[in-house]
Amino acid sequence: MRCPFCAHDDSQVKDSRPTEDSTSIRRRRQCTSCGARFTTFERVQLREVTIVKSGDRREPFERSKLEHSVSLACRKRDVAQEQIDQLVSGIQRQVETSxxxxxxxxxxxxxxxxxxxxxxxxxxxRFASVYRDFSEARDFEEFASTVQEAAKGDGGNG
Structure with missing residues (x-):
């Protein structure tokens, strides 16, 4: 594993343990050249998946992009990182096992x-506003009212 500090190609694993949701392994590493310590995560990848974007563009599925989008939507909300990780892992699993x-x-x-x-x-x-490309305040109002109606029907959440 390449050191993020000095770019040396070799490091030693000092500690390994599963993450709380057991979907990855957290490894503490130490660079054999500069001695810096850093953390890496190892996850199972079941298959290579290509994402077909608008305009028929194709790119490899990247968990980090998905995680970033979900994290942005949850920013400054009472959502634990563990909940975000579980959501992202679940989506990744669905995509890879499809x-x-x-x-x-x-x-x-x-x-x-x-x-x-x-x-x-x-x-x-928040996510819907970007995903569905809301362009006016009215778009938010209409969507939020449908969310409120749905929440009343299922006992409410969030």
Whole structure:
């Protein structure tokens, strides 16, 4: 593993342990050249998946992009990092086990929306505003009112 401080190609694993949700292994490493310590995470990747974006562009699925989007939606909300990790891991698992080599980005967007709707209403609306490309305040109002109506029907959340 390349050192992020000095770019040396060799490091030693000093400690390994599973993460709380047991979907990855956290490794503490030490560079054999400069002695700096850093953390890496190892996750199972079941298959290579290509995301089909708008305009038929294709790019490899990247968990970090998904995690970043969900984290932005949950920013300054009472959502624990562990909950975000579980949501992202669940979506990643669904994508990788779907049997499809190519998955439309819209499918991933819907999976994120479903997960955020259950996790935090404000994060759900934030994500939807970007995903559905809200352009006016009226778009927010209409969407928020449908969310409120749905929350009344299921006992409320977030």
């Amino acid at each position: 049997g499809e080599a190519e998955v439309p980005s819209s499918r991933i967007g819907e999976l994120v929306m479903d997960g955020l709707r259950q996790l935090d209403t404000v994060a759900y609306i």
